[in-house]
Amino acid sequence: MADDIDVNRFALMAILENAHAKRPAAYPDFETLNAMSDSGLFGYARGLLYSLEQSSPSTDEVAEELRDGLSSVVGGKGENPSPN
Numbered sequence: 001m002a003d004d005i006d007v008n009r010f011a012l013m014a015i016l017e018n019a020h021a022k023r024p025a026a027y028p029d030f031e032t033l034n035a036m037s038d039s040g041l042f043g044y045a046r047g048l049l050y051s052l053e054q055s056s057p058s059t060d061e062v063a064e065e066l067r068d069g070l071s072s073v074v075g076g077k078g079e080n081p082s083p084n
Contacts, residue, residue: 011073012045049070049071
């Protein structure tokens with residue numbers, strides 16, 4: 001199980017760092033993300049994914065890429081995977 005958290009954390013960090021590089025004002029930087037616990041990062045990603053699924057227009061390529069990436073790690077559209 002601990003290996004899954006490490007893999008998920010690595011994937012989330014990469015996805016979120018990419019979003020930050022494209023929109024620094026909209027998404028947290030590496031230092032902020034790295035300071036989060038595994039469960040904190042996972043919770044942030046789930047909340048962000050929910051927000052993107054509910055409000056992001058499909059013409060927003062950055063949001064669409066972020067939504068797809070987060071969904072592949074934390075699930076989406078009603079899925080509720082946990083980091084443990």
